[in-house]
Amino acid sequence: MHNLAFKSVVRNRLLAVFANLPVGIPYAASKPLLKKYHIEYHKFLGQDGIDTDLPTRIELLLLNNVLGKIFFYALRPTFVRVHWQTLTHWDLLNASSLRCSVSSLWYTSS
Numbered sequence: 001m002h003n004l005a006f007k008s009v010v011r012n013r014l015l016a017v018f019a020n021l022p023v024g025i026p027y028a029a030s031k032p033l034l035k036k037y038h039i040e041y042h043k044f045l046g047q048d049g050i051d052t053d054l055p056t057r058i059e060l061l062l063l064n065n066v067l068g069k070i071f072f073y074a075l076r077p078t079f080v081r082v083h084w085q086t087l088t089h090w091d092l093l094n095a096s097s098l099r100c101s102v103s104s105l106w107y108t109s110s
Contacts, residue, residue: 017094021101023074026094 003012020028044050055063063071 013090017090017097020094021098024098024102025074026091026098028094 003009005015006012016028020026041051048054062068
């Protein structure tokens, strides 16, 4: 998101695609979705009802264990502000690399 690992934006995006493999949901390289989500996160940090990373009351009740926290931190950005999502070639690369990775794991574990 901050593009600090490399001087090149392309290399930083490729790193994001690689780092996204263990998560299982292809959203790390999506600039339109994550950039606006990330900027809004910093802009409204800690403000209830606006901060996109603060849980709602229902989330507090349902997601109060380890699996719930994994869901909250790994999958929630895919459900928040979905109307921002515009698919790019980076999203397609991210999704296809994730699909290949999961297929490889499934094939080798069978």
